[in-house]
Amino acid sequence: MVLDPPLPRPLVGRLTVIGLGLIGSSILRAVDVRQLAGTSVAYDAAPEVRARVAELGIADEVAASPAEAVADADIVILCVPVGAMGAVAQAIAPHLKPGAIVSDVGSVKGAVLAALRAHLPEGVHIIPGHPVAGTEYSGPDAGFATLFKNRWSILTPPEGADEPAVARLSQLWAEMGANVEIMSAEHHDLVLAITSHVPHLIAYNIVGTAADLESVTQSEVIKYSAGGFRDFTRIAASDPTMWRDVFLNNREAVIEVLGRFTEDLIALQRAIRWEQGETLFNLFTRTRAIRRSIIEIGQETAAPNFGREPE
Amino acid sequence: MVLDPPLPRPLVGRLTVIGLGLIGSSILRAVDVRQLAGTSVAYDAAPEVRARVAELGIADEVAASPAEAVADADIVILCVPVGAMGAVAQAIAPHLKPGAIVSDVGSVKGAVLAALRAHLPEGVHIIPGHPVAGTEYSGPDAGFATLFKNRWSILTPPEGADEPAVARLSQLWAEMGANVEIMSAEHHDLVLAITSHVPHLIAYNIVGTAADLESVTQSEVIKYSAGGFRDFTRIAASDPTMWRDVFLNNREAVIEVLGRFTEDLIALQRAIRWEQGETLFNLFTRTRAIRRSIIEIGQETAAPNFGREPE
Numbered sequence: 001m002v003l004d005p006p007l008p009r010p011l012v013g014r015l016t017v018i019g020l021g022l023i024g025s026s027i028l029r030a031v032d033v034r035q036l037a038g039t040s041v042a043y044d045a046a047p048e049v050r051a052r053v054a055e056l057g058i059a060d061e062v063a064a065s066p067a068e069a070v071a072d073a074d075i076v077i078l079c080v081p082v083g084a085m086g087a088v089a090q091a092i093a094p095h096l097k098p099g100a101i102v103s104d105v106g107s108v109k110g111a112v113l114a115a116l117r118a119h120l121p122e123g124v125h126i127i128p129g130h131p132v133a134g135t136e137y138s139g140p141d142a143g144f145a146t147l148f149k150n151r152w153s154i155l156t157p158p159e160g161a162d163e164p165a166v167a168r169l170s171q172l173w174a175e176m177g178a179n180v181e182i183m184s185a186e187h188h189d190l191v192l193a194i195t196s197h198v199p200h201l202i203a204y205n206i207v208g209t210a211a212d213l214e215s216v217t218q219s220e221v222i223k224y225s226a227g228g229f230r231d232f233t234r235i236a237a238s239d240p241t242m243w244r245d246v247f248l249n250n251r252e253a254v255i256e257v258l259g260r261f262t263e264d265l266i267a268l269q270r271a272i273r274w275e276q277g278e279t280l281f282n283l284f285t286r287t288r289a290i291r292r293s294i295i296e297i298g299q300e301t302a303a304p305n306f307g308r309e310p311e
Numbered sequence: 312m313v314l315d316p317p318l319p320r321p322l323v324g325r326l327t328v329i330g331l332g333l334i335g336s337s338i339l340r341a342v343d344v345r346q347l348a349g350t351s352v353a354y355d356a357a358p359e360v361r362a363r364v365a366e367l368g369i370a371d372e373v374a375a376s377p378a379e380a381v382a383d384a385d386i387v388i389l390c391v392p393v394g395a396m397g398a399v400a401q402a403i404a405p406h407l408k409p410g411a412i413v414s415d416v417g418s419v420k421g422a423v424l425a426a427l428r429a430h431l432p433e434g435v436h437i438i439p440g441h442p443v444a445g446t447e448y449s450g451p452d453a454g455f456a457t458l459f460k461n462r463w464s465i466l467t468p469p470e471g472a473d474e475p476a477v478a479r480l481s482q483l484w485a486e487m488g489a490n491v492e493i494m495s496a497e498h499h500d501l502v503l504a505i506t507s508h509v510p511h512l513i514a515y516n517i518v519g520t521a522a523d524l525e526s527v528t529q530s531e532v533i534k535y536s537a538g539g540f541r542d543f544t545r546i547a548a549s550d551p552t553m554w555r556d557v558f559l560n561n562r563e564a565v566i567e568v569l570g571r572f573t574e575d576l577i578a579l580q581r582a583i584r585w586e587q588g589e590t591l592f593n594l595f596t597r598t599r600a601i602r603r604s605i606i607e608i609g610q611e612t613a614a615p616n617f618g619r620e621p622e
Contacts, residue, residue: 107538132538135615136602142615151537181534191531194521196538202513203539205579207598209572210505220502222604223492226462227418227443227507228514228546230611235539237602240595247583247591258580261520262573268516269569272558280558284551287518291447291548293533300541304446304453306617 011172012037016073018066018088020044020053021239022134023105024079025143028058030176033145043069044140045080052140066091073097075172077129078104083245085112089119098123101165105131107192107242109156109185111249117158125165128185129155131178132196136237149177150298156185193253197246198261201254203236204243231306322483323348327384329377329399331355331364332550333445334416335390336454339369341487344456354380355451356391363451377402384408386483388440389415394556396423400430409434412476416442418503418553420467420496422560428469436476439496440466442489443507447548460488461609467496504564508557509572512565514547515554542617 015037017024024042031037042059043066044050054062063069070076070092080088085104096102102124106112109128116126133151135142153173157166170180183191210221210229221229247254271279294300301307326348328335335353342348353370354377355361365373374380381387381403391399396415407413413435417423420439427437444462446453464484468477481491494502521532521540532540558565582590605611612618 132535134538137615152535154535191527191535192538194524194527195532195535195540199517199539199543201579202517202576203542204595204598205576206510206513206572207601208594209568209575211597211601212575213505213568213571216502216505218601221506222601222608222610224443224463224465224502224506225605225610227445227503228510229506230605231514231542231546232510233598233602233605233611234617235542236595236598238595240592240599243595244588244591248586248588251583251586254583255580257520257524258576260524261517262576262580264520264523265513265516265569265573268512269566272562272565275559275562277555277559280555281551283519284515284547284549284554286522287515287544287547288551290518290522290529290533291544294536294541294544297533299533299536300544301617301619304448306545306612306619308612308617 010036010038011168011175012075014039014041014073016041016043016063016069016076017059017079018043018069018076018092019079019084020049020140021079022138022142023131023147024077025053025056025058025140026145026147027077027079027105027176028053029143029145030148032058034175036172036175041069041073049140056140067095070095070100071097073100075101075103075169078102078106081242081245082106082108082112082249083241086115086119089116093119093121096121096124099125101125101127101169103127103129103155103169105129107196107246108249109154109188113156113158113185125162127155127157127161127166127169129153129169129173130188130192131173132192133178134238136234138239138242146177148173151178152181153178154181154183154188156183156188158185189250189253190257193250193257197250197254198257200235200238200243201247201258202261203232206232207236321347321349322479322486323386325350325352325384327352327354327374327380327387328370328390329354329380329387329403330390330395331360331451332390333449333453334442334458335388336364336367336369336451337456337458338388338390338416338487339364340454340456341459343369345486347483347486352380352384360451367451378406381406381411382408384411386412386414386480389413389417392550392553392556393417393419393423393560394552397426397430400427404430404432407432407435410436412436412438412480414438414440414466414480416440418507418557419560420465420499424467424469424496436473438466438468438472438477438480440464440480440484441499441503442484443503444489445549447545449550449553457488459484462489463492464489465492465494465499467494467499469496500561500564501568504561504568508561508565509568511546511549511554512558512569513572514543517543518547
């Protein structure tokens with residue numbers, strides 16, 4: 001039996017995170033706690049966010065510009081909204097060292113891959129990524145080191161990507177606690193359309209519909225939200241800029257899945273109108289099993305009411 | 312200043328709960344803990360549920376028939392699915408004592424009021440009710456005494472209802488920890504359509520849509536559910552019989568609100584198709600404020616991710 005050579009420690013010499021919100025600051029914290037980088041470097045376009053991260057002390061260096069941030073970096077992870085990826089890639093392109101890995105954490109992969117390819121030079125390894133983890137809170141104070149633990153991190157290397165580079169980035173995510181999966185950008189965008197993008201859109205939509213009803217006041221909606229509505233408001237409180245960009249950059253898959261959803265919903269409405277109780281009962285029974293599976297594989301808590309404590 | 316006369320202790324002489332699932336068993340537990348009844352009596356159509364409740368010891372008496380259950384009861388609370396209310400009312404009608412209060416906990420009030428009126432005799436006070444509380448679990452083991460704490464309990468007495476009877480029932484709910492609100496059955500059904508019924512329907516629907524996609528496997532949906540999807544599965548795991556009955560018995564209001572929801576969703580889909588980023592951003596910003604209000608009035612936890620602990 002041939003043993004793998006021991007992993008180099010630290011795993012990465014110089015690791016740069018650009019964009020210091022929930023995800024970016026969580027990466028810095030995880031890297032810090034597990035000592036995964038020789039030097040961690042942080043940059044954000046907003047001076048007050050840079051100042052806050054310096055104050056939090058979760059990065060070894062807080063850079064003053066994109067150029068300074070990526071100079072000599074081995075791995076650069078872009079944690080900015082999907083719509084900002086192109087501009088950031090353009091800003092860092094001239095300053096990247098040959099052989100550097102550039103990755104990201106955007107919720108859309110096809111559009112990001114295209115944006116990075118358009119701006120980054122030859123000799124840089126582009127390996128887009130997406131950790132399927134998050135909370136409804138934003139900003140550098142919202143992050144925490146265990147955010148990725150037991151969550152999936154999807155990498156979407158383009159065809160012909162450098163295998164050692166993919167392996168290295170995979171190792172970094174694994175060391176942060178994530179399970180790593182490799183798939184094409186195209187398939188990622190379809191999987192996430194149904195597991196994340198359309199659910200968010202529906203949540204935003206029902207909250208908006210409720211706010212606009214004339215026959216029921218907004219204070220009534222808020223008061224009686226424990227009947228189910230409040231579950232939707234959690235994800236409808238997520239960062240507006242990030243989510244606007246997701247929908248604009250994964251249009252085709254979102255519209256495709258949304259079409260299915262609406263078709264199914266109209267069929268369900270018809271079943272209600274025509275009092276087809278069995279159709280309703282069968283669907284409602286089927287969906288219970290899916291919940292059970294999600295709990296079984298550890299992607300959800302089994303605590304009733306999400307463990308909300310009665311006050 | 313005139314003081315109210317002290318409340319009689321116990322508040323109710325003989326209290327009967329029919330239907331011993333999540334809500335019924337929670338009432339029994341709350342009544343037990345707070346000593347709200349001289350004698351609590353439990354009945355369920357299923358012998359194994361009756362046996363389990365006897366084993367749990369949460370009722371003073373477990374009756375063998377509806378007739379025995381309601382004999383001499385001062386307050387009877389029906390905790391059966393909405394579609395079963397008529398049959399239960401018919402079964403208990405001949406055995407109710409004059410002046411007894413008959414209430415329920417169904418999620419639909421117009422249809423229940425009609426069903427109770429059709430079967431119950433003159434001289435019995437019909438005061439339908441609905442505690443807006445619950446979890447995704449069912450059955451007598453799922454209940455707990457604090458389920459109603461800081462939740463709203465809505466009573467929908469018909470016009471001309473006996474005021475002392477309404478006051479007594481309100482007091483019972485208040486003693487179980489609930490805030491009591493009085494409104495018409497019609498308004499209740501509209502308020503709950505938006506705060507509970509349509510959210511449940513949408514949750515059931517998206518889980519069904521996801522299960523039926525050919526391009527994304529069910530195991531992928533389960534695996535990557537932390538992206539948002541899993542939040543929907545909680546309420547889509549609720550009791551199928553109860554929810555079938557809700558939709559069949561609140562058809563008009565559900566179809567009305569669903570029409571609004573679909574209209575809004577199609578507008579949103581159009582905004583995505585035509586890349587109207589501002590429309591999306593504005594909606595996504597508006598919905599955050601509603602979440603904040605729900606947290607502020609104590610109907611929701613502010614813990615990120617519903618306080619799901621990273622494993």
